[in-house]
Amino acid sequence: MLDIGTTATAKGAQLLSRARELAPVFRARAAEAEKARRIPQESIDDLREAGLLRTLQPAALGGYQLPLDEAVLITATVAEGCGSTGWIQGIFSDHCATLGMFDGRAQQDVWGASPDSLVSSGFLPAGRAFRVDGGFRLSGRWPFSSGCDHADWALVRSFVPGDSEPPELHMFLVAKSDYALIDGWHVMGMSGTGSKDFELKGEVFVPEHRTLSDRDLRNGTGPGSAFNGGALYRLPRHATVPFSLAAPLVGMAERALQLIVQNMRERSGGERRSVHEGAIHIRVAESAAEIDAARALMLRDCREAMEIARQGGQMSLDLRARNRRDIAYVASRCTRALDRLYAAAGAKSIFLDGEVQRLLRDIHAAGQHMALNVGH
Known part of the structure; x- marks a missing residue:
C-alpha cells in the first residue's frame, strides 16, 4: 500500500485515506468506464466530494495546495482502483498546478464562480x-x-x-x-x-x-505565485508537474503486483506447484523492487523540487534534465514490472473480463504520452 510517511500534512493524509477508500469503488466501475470511453459521472462526483480534484488547486481559490510529493501519491492510489480514473485525477491535478502559475485574474475566471471547475x-x-x-x-x-x-x-x-x-x-x-x-x-x-x-x-x-x-512555465516564473503564495507555483513546470502523469503508472503496477501475489496465495491443488517455482518468485520479486524504486525516485524528485522552491531557489538545468529523465524512467520501470507480472499471471489472465489484462493495456497506452515516453 502506498504511504506518504511521516512528513505528510494533515490534509494530505486525510485525502490519501479518502483515495484508499474510493479505490475499490473505482475498480468496480473500470469496465463501465472502458465501455463508455469516459469516466462515469458518479466517479467524477466521488472525486469531487472527496476533495481529490483540488489537491494542487490554490488554497486562495478553494483548493488544498498540497506539496507535489503528497499529491502524486494520492493520484497513484486512485489509479490502483482504475487506471483511467487515476489518469484523469492526475490530469486535473496537473492543470490545477499549471493554472496556478497564470495571472491571478485567469485563476479567478475559472475558480472564482465555482471552486469545482475543471x-x-x-x-x-x-x-x-x-x-x-x-x-x-x-x-x-x-x-x-x-x-x-x-x-x-x-x-x-x-x-x-x-x-x-x-x-x-x-x-x-x-x-x-x-x-x-x-x-x-x-x-x-x-x-x-x-x-x-x-x-x-x-x-x-x-x-x-x-x-x-x-x-x-519552464522556469517557474509565472505571475501566479505572487497571487497565490507558496512554493508549488514557483516550480519549473515541465520538470516537476508531469509526475502527476507518471503517478498513475505506479498505481497500476502496484495493483498488478497485489493481484499476482493474491493469486499465488489462493491457488489450490495442482495449481499450487507454480507458487513454489523459483522463476515465478524471481519475476514477482524483480517487479516489486522496480515498483518500489520507481515510487522512491518519483518522491525524491518531487520533494527536492518542493524544498528548493520553498527556500526561494531555482532548480539547476542539470536537476531539471534529471527530473525529465526520471518522469519517463518511472513510467518505463512500472511498465516493465507489469509486463513481467503479466507473464506470470497464467492462462486465465487473457480473458477480457480480467483485471490484469486491462492494467496491461492501460499502462502501455499511458506510456505513449509524450512526457512519459523516452522515444518522443
Missing part, C-alpha cells in the same frame, strides 16, 4: 495564434484532451509569431463555450480517459491575462 488540455502545440490589442486571436484543433467531457475550460499550446524573433510557444486558457468536442477516441488502452479532440469555433479572442509563455 480544466482539460491540448498540450501538443497546434493551431494558429497572433497578437491583437489586449490579447490574442486563436484558432485550431487539439488532440488527446483527457477528461474533456467533464471539463469547463481547456489549456492549449500554440506558437505565436514575432515581428523579428522566432515564434514563441504560449499556453492559452479557453472556455468550453468556445470549442466543440470531436469524438474519435477508439483505443486499445486508457479508453476510460475519454481523450477526445476539440476544435475552437473559428477565431477566438483570448485576453492577455489568460496566456502564459512556455518560457515562464
